[in-house]
Amino acid sequence: MRTSLIRALAVIGAVSALGCYPSRIESIEDFDTATTIHAPGVSFAGVGTYGIPDSVREFGDLEDQDEISHAYDAAIIANIKANLNALGWTEINEDSLQPDILVAVGVTTSTNTGWISGWWDWYYWWWGGWGWYYPPVYYPYSYQTGSLMIAMLDTRDTTGVTNIPVVWVAAANGVLRTSTSTNATVINGLVDQAFAQSPYLDGSVAP
Amino acid sequence: MNARRLALAAALVAGLPTLAAAQGGHPLVGMTYSWSLPMGDTKAFTDNDSWIGFAFESKWYASDNAAWGIYLGWNEFYHRTEETIDFKGGTIFGTQYRDYNVFPMLLTGTLYTGELDAPKRLYFSLGAGAYYTHQTFDLGLSTVSENVWQFGVSPEIGLQMNTFRGSTVQLSARYHYTTESDAYLQKDPQSQQYLSVGLGFFSKVF
Numbered sequence: 001m002r003t004s005l006i007r008a009l010a011v012i013g014a015v016s017a018l019g020c021y022p023s024r025i026e027s028i029e030d031f032d033t034a035t036t037i038h039a040p041g042v043s044f045a046g047v048g049t050y051g052i053p054d055s056v057r058e059f060g061d062l063e064d065q066d067e068i069s070h071a072y073d074a075a076i077i078a079n080i081k082a083n084l085n086a087l088g089w090t091e092i093n094e095d096s097l098q099p100d101i102l103v104a105v106g107v108t109t110s111t112n113t114g115w116i117s118g119w120w121d122w123y124y125w126w127w128g129g130w131g132w133y134y135p136p137v138y139y140p141y142s143y144q145t146g147s148l149m150i151a152m153l154d155t156r157d158t159t160g161v162t163n164i165p166v167v168w169v170a171a172a173n174g175v176l177r178t179s180t181s182t183n184a185t186v187i188n189g190l191v192d193q194a195f196a197q198s199p200y201l202d203g204s205v206a207p
Numbered sequence: 208m209n210a211r212r213l214a215l216a217a218a219l220v221a222g223l224p225t226l227a228a229a230q231g232g233h234p235l236v237g238m239t240y241s242w243s244l245p246m247g248d249t250k251a252f253t254d255n256d257s258w259i260g261f262a263f264e265s266k267w268y269a270s271d272n273a274a275w276g277i278y279l280g281w282n283e284f285y286h287r288t289e290e291t292i293d294f295k296g297g298t299i300f301g302t303q304y305r306d307y308n309v310f311p312m313l314l315t316g317t318l319y320t321g322e323l324d325a326p327k328r329l330y331f332s333l334g335a336g337a338y339y340t341h342q343t344f345d346l347g348l349s350t351v352s353e354n355v356w357q358f359g360v361s362p363e364i365g366l367q368m369n370t371f372r373g374s375t376v377q378l379s380a381r382y383h384y385t386t387e388s389d390a391y392l393q394k395d396p397q398s399q400q401y402l403s404v405g406l407g408f409f410s411k412v413f
Contacts, residue, residue, distance in 0.1 A: 033301030033347035040296055173301075173347050190300075197291050197298040 034193040038207045039167040045203030050084050051094025052103040059106050068107050068146055068176055072184045079188040080105065080150060083195040087202045102153040107146060107176050146176040170194035235266045237409030243282050247400035253284035253305050260403055271323040278313040278334050304345035309399055311383060312337045313361055327368050334361040338385045338399055344392055353392050359385030373411030380404050
């Protein structure tokens with residue numbers, strides 16, 4: 001009788017434990033992250049203009065590229081502009097005028113760890129003839145295929161400069177892998193989050 | 208998977224006293240289910256009460272009012288949050304899943320009030336021994352984990368209700384406290400601290 005009781009309790013306990021075991025992944029959105037980094041000591045006070053291309057550039061390992069959806073490019077660019085305008089910045093044509101901040105938008109076509117190469121070449125020819133360099137910030141993450149990347153290059157003072165600094169980077173990890181795995185609302189939600197967690201961009205507080 | 212294997216191993220080890228029963232005395236062997244409230248550093252990482260708590264326990268009576276025993280437990284604490292994480296030079300936002308699986312392995316000493324066959328007996332117990340903790344942290348597609356061993360103590364107060372032929376029901380409150388360790392993912396010294404309220408069923412082994 002007592003043995004049966006103990007056995008019954010053990011079974012009930014084991015079943016209860018399995019039933020209560022937490023689900024680590026509840027939806028695909030659980031994989032989404034928005035990461036921002038900024039160059040130390042750089043103030044955004046005084047920034048008034050920006051330039052931005054009207055496309056999302058692909059970059060990554062040329063020998064191992066995945067297919068990336070561009071179904072939401074226009075919506076993404078429009079949303080980025082909306083966030084930049086909300087900072088009080090004004091968009092200008094970077095081909096004819098020099099903006100304070102040049103905004104680059106790209107998507108990864110392969111999985112990378114650490115900083116991503118490949119942007120440099122494109123932007124070097126696209127605008128200005130300068131190289132650029134990343135801020136010296138430790139970023140302990142890997143970018144999955146389909147990660148949306150937004151970078152701000154500080155072009156306020158380019159006198160005698162050969163490499164212009166990247167002063168802000170935002171990464172939405174893996175959100176653009178396929179057009180069916182996500183939607184514009186999710187992507188732009190992460191873009192909005194990236195700006196929301198960077199309150200120093202409007203120049204009112206120090207980074 | 209490690210957690211379940213350890214729980215199985217704990218159950219097997221806690222059952223060993225039944226083999227020793229023939230050597231004298233009649234040990235109480237049983238299982239306790241517990242609800243736990245994290246405190247201190249445990250609460251800072253997993254700010255959720257836990258409904259996942261089990262312990263296998265054996266007690267040998269040294270006298271009518273004293274016993275010593277073995278306590279092998281498992282408590283899991285987890286917490287999902289979308290708090291942002293600030294680091295030097297940046298911020299990360301995403302769904303975080305934080306998890307502690309804590310396995311106390313204690314030697315216990317227990318003092319009882321009243322007669323051995325009294326219907327109800329209050330008792331106070333103190334346990335000491337090793338705590339093994341498996342820590343997990345998920346953020347986006349990344350998962351990191353750590354395994355930590357610590358020394359800890361665990362006082363307990365409870366009410367033992369004798370039912371029939373040596374079987375008992377125990378209602379108890381147990382506090383767990385470990386020494387600090389900097390082996391956790393936080394890299395700052397961390398101590399496991401939590402309060403468990405348990406309901407246990409024990410049977411005398413003849």
